[in-house]
Amino acid sequence: MACCEAYGCEPWSPDAARRGSREPAQRASARPDPETLARIRKELGDVTLYLVRLADVLGVDLMAAAHAKLEDNDRRYDAERYRGSAKKAPPSER
Numbered sequence: 001m002a003c004c005e006a007y008g009c010e011p012w013s014p015d016a017a018r019r020g021s022r023e024p025a026q027r028a029s030a031r032p033d034p035e036t037l038a039r040i041r042k043e044l045g046d047v048t049l050y051l052v053r054l055a056d057v058l059g060v061d062l063m064a065a066a067h068a069k070l071e072d073n074d075r076r077y078d079a080e081r082y083r084g085s086a087k088k089a090p091p092s093e094r
Contacts, residue, residue: 032040055062076089 031037052062054060055065072092076092082089
């Protein structure tokens with residue numbers, strides 16, 4: 001989240017709310033300036049290290065978890081039904 005704040009792309013920013021969605025706010029430029037990108041890179045490094053360490057301590061296979069999440073999303077979200085919508089999908093069957 002700190003990364004998004006540094007770049008101004010908070011998922012629930014006022015711009016996103018005005019669009020009626022939870023999509024990240026769009027910026028005029030596709031890439032941040034070098035200084036901002038350096039701050040984002042540092043924050044992403046921090047988050048990645050924390051996540052990898054947490055997964056290791058808990059015995060979680062991150063790649064398996066990511067693939068399972070993508071498969072779950074595929075089951076829950078029909079692209080034609082949800083495209084362009086902020087509507088929530090039904091809960092996962094866990």
